[in-house]
Amino acid sequence: MLHHYELQDLLTHHTIYELLSESMQNPIVIRPSSINEFFDNSLSWAAKQILGVIFPSSPEAIIGSALHYAVELGFRRLKSGETFSLEDGLSAIALYIKEQWKFVEEESLTQEETINEAQRLFRIYYPLIPRQADSVLVAEERFEVPLDEERNIWVAGTVDRVEECDEGLCVVDIKTTKNAIYGEKAQEPKELIELKESLKKVQMDIKALKIKAPKHLLNQILLRKVVDRLKNLLAKNEEAVKNLQNNIKEAKKAKDEEFVQQMQEELKNKKALVSKLKRRLKNREELLNKLPQYEELKRVEQELQDKIAPLQEEVDRQQHLTDCEKAKERYGLQLAAYALLFEIATGKKVNRGKIELILRQKKAKLKIYEFDIEDLKIKVDRAIEQIMKVLKAFKDGVDPEILFRLNPNTFRGQELTKLLEEAEKEKFSGHEKNAKKEVA
Numbered sequence: 001m002l003h004h005y006e007l008q009d010l011l012t013h014h015t016i017y018e019l020l021s022e023s024m025q026n027p028i029v030i031r032p033s034s035i036n037e038f039f040d041n042s043l044s045w046a047a048k049q050i051l052g053v054i055f056p057s058s059p060e061a062i063i064g065s066a067l068h069y070a071v072e073l074g075f076r077r078l079k080s081g082e083t084f085s086l087e088d089g090l091s092a093i094a095l096y097i098k099e100q101w102k103f104v105e106e107e108s109l110t111q112e113e114t115i116n117e118a119q120r121l122f123r124i125y126y127p128l129i130p131r132q133a134d135s136v137l138v139a140e141e142r143f144e145v146p147l148d149e150e151r152n153i154w155v156a157g158t159v160d161r162v163e164e165c166d167e168g169l170c171v172v173d174i175k176t177t178k179n180a181i182y183g184e185k186a187q188e189p190k191e192l193i194e195l196k197e198s199l200k201k202v203q204m205d206i207k208a209l210k211i212k213a214p215k216h217l218l219n220q221i222l223l224r225k226v227v228d229r230l231k232n233l234l235a236k237n238e239e240a241v242k243n244l245q246n247n248i249k250e251a252k253k254a255k256d257e258e259f260v261q262q263m264q265e266e267l268k269n270k271k272a273l274v275s276k277l278k279r280r281l282k283n284r285e286e287l288l289n290k291l292p293q294y295e296e297l298k299r300v301e302q303e304l305q306d307k308i309a310p311l312q313e314e315v316d317r318q319q320h321l322t323d324c325e326k327a328k329e330r331y332g333l334q335l336a337a338y339a340l341l342f343e344i345a346t347g348k349k350v351n352r353g354k355i356e357l358i359l360r361q362k363k364a365k366l367k368i369y370e371f372d373i374e375d376l377k378i379k380v381d382r383a384i385e386q387i388m389k390v391l392k393a394f395k396d397g398v399d400p401e402i403l404f405r406l407n408p409n410t411f412r413g414q415e416l417t418k419l420l421e422e423a424e425k426e427k428f429s430g431h432e433k434n435a436k437k438e439v440a
Contacts, residue, residue, distance in 0.1 A: 016047065016420065020400035023050050027152040028391055032337030035383050037413060042390070043406040044413025050394075055415040056105035059114040064176045066096045066118045067358065068160060071125060071174060072140040075161065078133035086126050093118045117360070121176060124364045125356070135164040143345040147388060151395040155384065159338045162350060170352035170370065171339040173331065178360045180367055181330065183322030192311040199304040206297045209290050220295070223288050230281040237274050244270060327355045327369035328376070333383075336376035 028050055030038075038045040047053045057065075070092045074084040094115050101111050109117065144156040161172040188196075217223055244267040251260045335353035342350055353373040359365045390403050408417045 016043070017399070017401045017404075019051060020046055020394075020404065024395060024397070025152075026050055026052075027154065028395075030147070030153070030155045030384060030387055030391075032155075032157045032341055032380075033334055035337055035380065035387070036333060038387055039383070040410045041407040041413035041416075043404040044416040046400065046404040047413075047416050053416075054103075057100065057103040058106055059104060059109040059117075060176075062097055062100050062104065062114060063118045063121070063360075064174075065100065066093045067122055067125065067174055067176060068140070069093070069096045070122055071129065072161065074126075074129040075133055075136045075139040078130060079136060079139075084129065086123065089122050089126055089129075090119045093122055121358045121360065121364050124366050125174070125358060128356075128366075132163065137162045137164065137169070137348075138342075143341050145341060145344045147384070148392065151392060153388065153391050153395070155341060155344075157338060157341055159342050162339075162342055162348075165352055165354070165370070167352055169348060169350040170354050171335050171342065171350050171373070172354045172356060173335060173338075174356045174358065175331065176358045176360055180359055180365075181323050181327045181355075181357060181369060183319070183324070183326035186315050186318040186322060188315050189311060192308065192315065195304055195308050195311070199301065199308065202297055202301050202304065206294065206301065209294055209297075211287065211290065211294055213287055217284075217287070218291065218294065220288070220291050223284060223291060227281065227284050227288055230277060230284060234274065234277040234281055237270060237277060241267065241270050241274060323367075324369045324371045327357070328353065328371040328373075331355050332371065332373055332376045333380060336373040337380045337384075339373055340377050340380050 031049070034045055034049060037048075048055075070089040073092050074089055077084040077088075097111065097115050097118060101114075138159060139161050140158055142156065142158045144154055147153045147155055159171065160174065163170055163172060211218070217226065244263055248260055248263045248267065251263060332353055335355070339350035339353065342348065351372065351374055352370060353376075354368065354370045357367040357369065359367065394400060394403050406417065406420070407413070
């Protein structure tokens with residue numbers, strides 16, 4: 001293995017192609033996760049897979065790796081009959097990140113923030129572990145298959161997980177991202193659109209009634225009883241007000257000031273209660289008058305919702321299928337490569353792929369996309385054939401500059417592009433210094 005800073009030192013005296021030429025006898029491993037990079041940026045691929053260059057990690061990458069580590073640890077423990085609690089997973093994540101932090105150079109998050117974020121996401125995923133453990137065949141297991149032993153070329157990688165699913169065996173990978181996967185928007189049928197418009201109108205009409213009351217009062221029979229009770233209570237308190245007023249008059253005639261003051265305070269409280277009862281009675285009578293219309297609107301609302309539900313369910317199902325196709329487009333080739341590796345190593349057929357996407361949003365979510373990978377396994381097979389042609393030519397002495405080219409316009413291999421640019425600046429600076437010395 002060669003750390004990126006070691007490669008940078010070497011590049012001040014050698015070209016990357018010279019280094020590759022000197023490494024023709026190195027064993028070469030084609031990793032399923034690197035196939036896309038080979039076709040996007042073959043020089044970056046060669047730096048990593050032939051020279052063995054290790055580039056620095058980031059907090060975001062370590063979060064994903066820590067989740068993989070904790071999840072697969074859980075599956076292995078449960079499969080072996082041990083226990084695995086949420087706390088076990090959170091502790092494993094903290095320990096893993098602390099151990100891997102030495103590889104982080106660009107700290108977009110602190111170590112503590114990285115641990116907290118990884119643990120937050122793990123809490124979302126943890127309930128799946130005990131539910132899925134029985135269906136798991138392998139978790140984080142490495143497989144190696146020789147492609148050309150004479151030239152020392154292998155295909156190898158660590159399969160995240162293979163589990164039993166409804167349609168056979170499924171290769172699974174966990175991904176963390178801030179953005180969900182959305183396929184082409186599923187079209188809503190005309191009937192559903194019209195029903196939704198009707199529902200919206202009904203709900204606006206319900207809102208316009210301004211019904212503000214506890215749910216238990218939204219019943220005509222019960223509400224009438226409440227109104228009658230309030231009328232009786234109001235009548236009794238109005239009678240009590242009249243009696244108090246008469247008592248005050250009599251007390252004034254008797255010049256009993258203390259009793260007058262006492263009665264006036266009681267009268268004030270009674271009038272306040274009467275005002276309160278009148279407001280409540282008015283509110284309940286208005287509600288009673290609106291209730292028949294409200295009940296009818298609620299009935300229509302429920303009827304519309306019942307009609308909408310199965311139609312919306314079908315649209316959601318179609319949307320999920322298009323989302324799964326998008327996930328297949330993005331991640332399917334890598335999963336198919338792992339499936340093919342597993343099949344060659346074990347003889348067991350894998351025909352499905354599954355991406356478990358943990359969304360790093362304010363409220364973390366877990367989205368699952370499953371899809372068929374039979375067609376992609378054929379593409380992987382062809383891709384490996386193409387890679388093998390290039391690697392055999394390299395091993396047989398063809399100039400690596402012809403075989404491996406830099407593509408600075410792709411996000412894959414950005415680290416190498418940056419490193420090569422810095423090396424060129426260093427060389428240019430060195431030439432300038434030498435030229436000045438010669439002039440002097």
